[in-house]
Each structure stands twice: as structure tokens, then as C-alpha cells.
Amino acid sequence: MSDTNTDHEFIALYDRLSPKVYRIAFLYTQDEELAKDVLQDVFMMLWKNQHPLQGTVASIESYLFQSARNKSIDILRKSKIQLSYAESVKPFLELGSEDTERVTSFRFLQQEINEIINGLPEKCREVYQLSRRENLDNKTIAYRLNISEKTVKNHLTRALNTLRDKLRS
Known part of the structure; x- marks a missing residue:
């Protein structure tokens, strides 16, 4: 055909x-x-x-x-x-004003996470965002980005390890 x-x-x-x-x-x-x-x-x-x-x-x-x-x-x-x-x-x-400190801490943590994610390599960041922000599964991400599921898994592992390491320090 x-x-x-x-x-x-x-x-x-x-x-x-x-x-x-x-x-x-x-x-x-x-x-x-x-x-x-x-x-x-x-x-x-x-x-x-x-x-x-x-x-x-x-x-x-x-x-x-x-x-x-x-x-x-x-x-x-x-x-x-x-x-x-x-x-x-x-x-x-x-939350009321008595919890302002918790809200501030939460926002600071959220901002710190966003900065770490923005510092990731482009593909790694894109995979992380599709997984965590759009709630896509690895197979869908692989299909959408035209990469293997193993590559998706590797990018997610790298992103999560980077997040964990930088948040601990």
C-alpha cells in the first residue's frame, strides 16, 4: 500500500x-x-x-x-x-493569620521546588512536569515525547533525586 x-x-x-x-x-x-x-x-x-x-x-x-x-x-x-x-x-x-508562618513556609518550599525543577535539563524537566503536574503515566509521556518508557523512567529518577538532594542541603 x-x-x-x-x-x-x-x-x-x-x-x-x-x-x-x-x-x-x-x-x-x-x-x-x-x-x-x-x-x-x-x-x-x-x-x-x-x-x-x-x-x-x-x-x-x-x-x-x-x-x-x-x-x-x-x-x-x-x-x-x-x-x-x-x-x-x-x-x-x-488558613487564618495564626497559621501565616505555615503558609509562608509552604510557599517558600513550593518556590524552592519550582526553582530546582527549572534548573533541570530541558527533557528531564519536561518529563517531570508531564508526570507530576499533568499526572500522565510513563507510557503516555513516552508516546507524547517520542522517547522510550525507560528514558522517561530515567528522567523521572534523575529529577526526583535532584529534588531530594537539593532539598536536603
């Missing part, structure tokens, strides 16, 4: 199935922007892993619909984690 045929097949598949994939994503996320993100991610995964294009139409549809469902659930799970984090930090932000 030539690249041109694959391109045309992919475009035809996108035109035919993207509304259904979008509806599945929207059904789970209940958010237009998130559903559009899911749609884009699912078709990008299909494009990068073109082996499903060689299957039957029914198997490709199943692959896309299941991918949309799984991606939507992942997004909801990550949103729940972020909401949980926001709720856990909220008490620090609502």
Missing part, C-alpha cells in the same frame, strides 16, 4: 468516523473541548500506529470507539486527581 493510498484511506476513515468518535468522547466527558482533544488523540494514535488500518472496517471502528472510551476515562481520572489535589491544597489557602 503506498503512502498516498494510506493518506486517502485515513482521511476517508476520519471523515466517516470522527463524528461517532466525538460523540463517544462527549458522552463520557460532557465537555466539547475535552471531546475534541480525545478525538484528536485517538486519530493521532491511529495515524502513528497504522497497523489497524490494515484490518477490517469493523475492527477499525471497534479500535477507534474503544480508544475514545479509554482516553475519555483517562482524562476523567486525571481530572479527578487534579481536583483532589486542589482540594488538598485548599486548606492551606484558607
Whole structure:
């Protein structure tokens, strides 16, 4: 199969199935922007892993619909984690004046952590931020940055060791 045929097949598949994939994503996320993100991610995964294009139409549809469902659930799970984090930090932000010292210490520590992270090598910093701030798993980070999962793990280990060492000193 030539690249041109694959391109045309992919475009035809996108035109035919993207509304259904979008509806599945929207059904789970209940958010237009998130559903559009899911749609884009699912078709990008299909494009990068073109082996499903060689299957039957029914198997490709199943692959896309299941991918949309799984991606939507992942997004909801990550949103729940972020909401949980926001709720856990909220008490620090609502403390009275008697706890000013604790809030100041917390902010100082947060600033120190940010400075350490900003001092990391670019890829290492990017992996750390995707892992800790966007709550992405190693496989997703590896896919997004086009690096191996082992490299992601190495960058995270390096970032965490650097944080630990510099915070101890």
C-alpha cells in the first residue's frame, strides 16, 4: 500500500468516523473541548500506529470507539486527581493569620521546588512536569515525547533525586 493510498484511506476513515468518535468522547466527558482533544488523540494514535488500518472496517471502528472510551476515562481520572489535589491544597489557602508562618513556609518550599525543577535539563524537566503536574503515566509521556518508557523512567529518577538532594542541603 503506498503512502498516498494510506493518506486517502485515513482521511476517508476520519471523515466517516470522527463524528461517532466525538460523540463517544462527549458522552463520557460532557465537555466539547475535552471531546475534541480525545478525538484528536485517538486519530493521532491511529495515524502513528497504522497497523489497524490494515484490518477490517469493523475492527477499525471497534479500535477507534474503544480508544475514545479509554482516553475519555483517562482524562476523567486525571481530572479527578487534579481536583483532589486542589482540594488538598485548599486548606492551606484558607488558613487564618495564626497559621501565616505555615503558609509562608509552604510557599517558600513550593518556590524552592519550582526553582530546582527549572534548573533541570530541558527533557528531564519536561518529563517531570508531564508526570507530576499533568499526572500522565510513563507510557503516555513516552508516546507524547517520542522517547522510550525507560528514558522517561530515567528522567523521572534523575529529577526526583535532584529534588531530594537539593532539598536536603
